[in-house]
Amino acid sequence: MTVRVAQTTSRCNVPPITMRTPVTLCIVLFVVMAESSSAVLPSLYEYYTSGGIKTGLDDNQTYFKLNNKQITIYSGALHYFRVPQAYWRDRLRKLRAAGLNAVETYVPWNLHEPQEGVFDFGSGGTKEEDLFVLLRPGPYICSEWEFGGLPSWLLRYEGIKIRTSDKQYMGFVENYFKKLLELVAPLQFTKGGAIIAIQIENEYGGTKDGDNPVDTGYLQQIKELLTGNGIVELLYTSDTPSNGFSGTLPGVLATANFQDQPIFELSILKIFQPNKPLMVMEYWTGWFDHWTEKHHTRSAAAFGLVLEEILFFNGSVNMYMFHGGTNWGFLNGANIKGLFSDNEGYQPDVTSYDYDAPLSEAGDYTDKYQKVKEIIAKHNTLEIRQPPMPELIKRVAYPTVNVTGELSLDELLKQSEVLNSEKLLPMELLNINNNSGQSYGYIVYKKSNIDIPKNSILKIEGRVCDTVLALVNGQLKSKVLKTQEDLDGFGYWKLKDSTLNLGPDEYKSATLELVVENWGRVNYGKLYQFKQHKGLWQGNVLLNDDILSNWQIIPLEFKKAWIQNLKSWRTPTSTIGPKLYKALLNVDEPNDTFVDLRDWNKGFVVINGFVLARYLTLGPQQMAYLPAPLLRKGENEILIFEHFFPSESIKFATDPTF
Numbered sequence: 065m066t067v068r069v070a071q072t073t074s075r076c077n078v079p080p081i082t083m084r085t086p087v088t089l090c091i092v093l094f095v096v097m098a099e100s101s102s103a104v105l106p107s108l109y110e111y112y113t114s115g116g117i118k119t120g121l122d123d124n125q126t127y128f129k130l131n132n133k134q135i136t137i138y139s140g141a142l143h144y145f146r147v148p149q150a151y152w153r154d155r156l157r158k159l160r161a162a163g164l165n166a167v168e169t170y171v172p173w174n175l176h177e178p179q180e181g182v183f184d185f186g187s188g189g190t191k192e193e194d195l196f197v198l199l200r201p202g203p204y205i206c207s208e209w210e211f212g213g214l215p216s217w218l219l220r221y222e223g224i225k226i227r228t229s230d231k232q233y234m235g236f237v238e239n240y241f242k243k244l245l246e247l248v249a250p251l252q253f254t255k256g257g258a259i260i261a262i263q264i265e266n267e268y269g270g271t272k273d274g275d276n277p278v279d280t281g282y283l284q285q286i287k288e289l290l291t292g293n294g295i296v297e298l299l300y301t302s303d304t305p306s307n308g309f310s311g312t313l314p315g316v317l318a319t320a321n322f323q324d325q326p327i328f329e330l331s332i333l334k335i336f337q338p339n340k341p342l343m344v345m346e347y348w349t350g351w352f353d354h355w356t357e358k359h360h361t362r363s364a365a366a367f368g369l370v371l372e373e374i375l376f377f378n379g380s381v382n383m384y385m386f387h388g389g390t391n392w393g394f395l396n397g398a399n400i401k402g403l404f405s406d407n408e409g410y411q412p413d414v415t416s417y418d419y420d421a422p423l424s425e426a427g428d429y430t431d432k433y434q435k436v437k438e439i440i441a442k443h444n445t446l447e448i449r450q451p452p453m454p455e456l457i458k459r460v461a462y463p464t465v466n467v468t469g470e471l472s473l474d475e476l477l478k479q480s481e482v483l484n485s486e487k488l489l490p491m492e493l494l495n496i497n498n499n500s501g502q503s504y505g506y507i508v509y510k511k512s513n514i515d516i517p518k519n520s521i522l523k524i525e526g527r528v529c530d531t532v533l534a535l536v537n538g539q540l541k542s543k544v545l546k547t548q549e550d551l552d553g554f555g556y557w558k559l560k561d562s563t564l565n566l567g568p569d570e571y572k573s574a575t576l577e578l579v580v581e582n583w584g585r586v587n588y589g590k591l592y593q594f595k596q597h598k599g600l601w602q603g604n605v606l607l608n609d610d611i612l613s614n615w616q617i618i619p620l621e622f623k624k625a626w627i628q629n630l631k632s633w634r635t636p637t638s639t640i641g642p643k644l645y646k647a648l649l650n651v652d653e654p655n656d657t658f659v660d661l662r663d664w665n666k667g668f669v670v671i672n673g674f675v676l677a678r679y680l681t682l683g684p685q686q687m688a689y690l691p692a693p694l695l696r697k698g699e700n701e702i703l704i705f706e707h708f709f710p711s712e713s714i715k716f717a718t719d720p721t722f
């Protein structure tokens with residue numbers, strides 16, 4: 065997935081370190097079998113494997129065959145890292161019950177190798193649901209996911225050329241793929257698993273920049289890494305046909321990504337590849353939102369028409385997304401508008417990845433779901449068992465809870481690790497986390513013992529990445545964010561070499577703090593647009609034209625263990641932030657809910673130590689999906705980090721308002 069710049073293009077996305085649970089490897093869960101054999105009709109898996117498994121998916125004719133039986137792939141995208149693990153089965157069954165026969169997922173490298181050389185794949189390895197799998201292991205996945213799924217520690221290597229055949233970059237990919245593919249290889253169809261096809265990189269044609277040739281040697285190397293590590297099933301690439309075929313490899317199936325004009329796009333693909341099956345790897349069911357935009361929707365009727373046309377054209381299809389889910393915590397991606405080469409065109413994505421997909425963020429059936437079910441039923445003539453639609457998971461609006469505690473920024477910083485540096489550094493270059501740097505969250509630059517005369521001018525050279533709050537002696541000096549226009553001023557990425565008047569007071573031996581937020585790394589663009597360092601690093605910070613140096617740098621990563629050990633909570637004062645606020649929610653029976661953040665201003669919400677969601681009153685997202693598996697019976701701790709004005713309470717709702 066990627067972003068639509070003009071009419072035709074692509075979309076893309078990336079995860080947080082705090083979310084340990086959903087990191088467990090997806091593939092596991094997507095596999096086949098289930099239900100007893102008492103029913104008359106065979107399951108999907110039984111049908112395609114009866115007589116023994118001889119061959120995997122093949123594209124040797126104008127339609128697909130799986131194990132020598134003709135198959136049209138009706139697939140839906142569902143990313144395991146965007147759904148609580150406890151709900152994987154529910155969502156997969158809902159997908160199967162719509163008549164789909166496959167599920168597609170990306171694999172985010174940044175969740176599985178959070179520090180260089182440290183791997184985390186959870187556990188698993190069983191076949192439990194009656195679905196085939198289309199796997200997209202990247203290493204770059206776009207997907208509106210932080211940094212397109214790339215680990216931020218790659219940025220510690222100066223001169224590294226990500227998504228190219230650069231030796232240093234490929235060395236890291238090789239290490240990661242070795243670990244990942246060891247787990248994936250036994251899950252392939254011909255090995256008795258569910259994976260029937262595997263994608264090479266992601267929309268690599270989108271890196272084409274003017275007349276510069278695309279680094280197809282890189283694609284070739286990714287292909288060789290896959291086959292060299294035991295991958296034997298069908299390989300493919302995916303791009304939008306009308307953007308050209310520079311992201312394809314000879315002998316490798318090219319597939320199509322688009323939202324509209326299916327006959328146009330598929331005809332181009334057909335000319336390029338006349339003797340192969342037509343496959344839409346990303347048929348965009350809806351769209352994602354950037355902060356401050358209007359929530360994107362697409363009617364079920366418009367969606368259904370295009371789906372019908374794809375199937376009429378004998379295409380196979382993967383609906384992107386079938387169920388979008390949530391960009392937990394700090395894991396949303398972002399875009400760079402147009403051809404900007406620095407942070408100026410930055411557009412961060414919201415936490416919800418609802419996508420206006422057939423299954424909503426909370427797993428509800430929508431009109432589009434009914435449409436899919438109806439259309440597939442009409443086209444699919446295969447006599448196989450189709451399970452009933454699972455019942456919906458109940459949601460409740462818990463009673464409003466009052467804020468009962470607060471921690472000032474100063475108190476937070478006292479409980480954090482402090483680094484000293486002569487110069488400003490981006491978060492990735494801090495020597496923390498086993499020398500993998502800081503990936504997510506906030507970073508504070510602190511300068512003590514400075515005299516600040518009246519009307520002093522603070523200047524930040526270059527652009528901030530991505531927002532900054534300026535405080536003197538713990539008092540907020542930058543403007544409160546109220547309107548979209550405020551984003552054009554001091555405190556935000558759009559303004560280069562920004563300045564702030566620190567006001568009419570004079571200070572002796574004062575402390576200046578600059579609290580910088582990483583609002584999510586860009587996940588899609590030309591290679592030169594992947595300038596992803598976060599914090600203050602583009603230039604100096606000056607006070608009345610004097611360069612400030614010798615900083616204290618304090619990473620605020622908001623990791624679970626740190627959050628749960630926070631002490632010195634005080635009675636809330638309702639004064640301006642930035643501050644961390646606390647409330648307790650007592651629950652008899654955990655149920656799904658939405659946290660209603662309309663009375664808050666800007667920040668993020670944490671549930672039992674897990675960073676759940678960002679919020680911003682400018683919207684479009686106003687509520688954070690809080691699934692029951694993140695709650696427990698009894699007392700639950702909810703924290704809100706608010707940049708500006710807090711509310712006195714936290715509300716809940718059964719349904720989101722966008």
Ligand SMILES: *[C@@H]1O[C@H](CO)[C@@H](O)[C@H](O)[C@H]1NC(C)=O
Pocket residue numbers: 119122124
């Ligand atoms: C498809 O074609 C390739 C190349 O000719 C061949 O190696 C392979 O066995 C064929 N697969 C099937 C299932 O016929």
Ligand SMILES: *[C@@H]1O[C@H](CO)[C@@H](O)[C@H](O)[C@H]1NC(C)=O
Pocket residue numbers: 179180181182498
């Ligand atoms: C630190 O990183 C190395 C690899 O670079 C790894 O072997 C080691 O286990 C890591 N240590 C911790 C504590 O994670």
Ligand SMILES: *[C@@H]1O[C@H](CO)[C@@H](O)[C@H](O)[C@H]1NC(C)=O
Pocket residue numbers: 376377378
């Ligand atoms: C789709 O396949 C059917 C059956 O093989 C064929 O008759 C029809 O012409 C195909 N349609 C298109 C648009 O290629």
Ligand SMILES: *[C@@H]1O[C@H](CO)[C@@H](O)[C@H](O)[C@H]1NC(C)=O
Pocket residue numbers: 465466
């Ligand atoms: C929350 O605070 C309000 C206003 O101070 C008070 O009226 C209400 O009783 C409090 N609610 C709870 C559950 O403590």
Ligand SMILES: *[C@@H]1O[C@H](CO)[C@@H](O)[C@H](O)[C@H]1NC(C)=O
Pocket residue numbers: 458459460653654655692
């Ligand atoms: C809440 O969830 C539990 C299962 O965790 C379920 O048994 C119960 O019916 C739900 N409560 C409501 C009000 O839906």
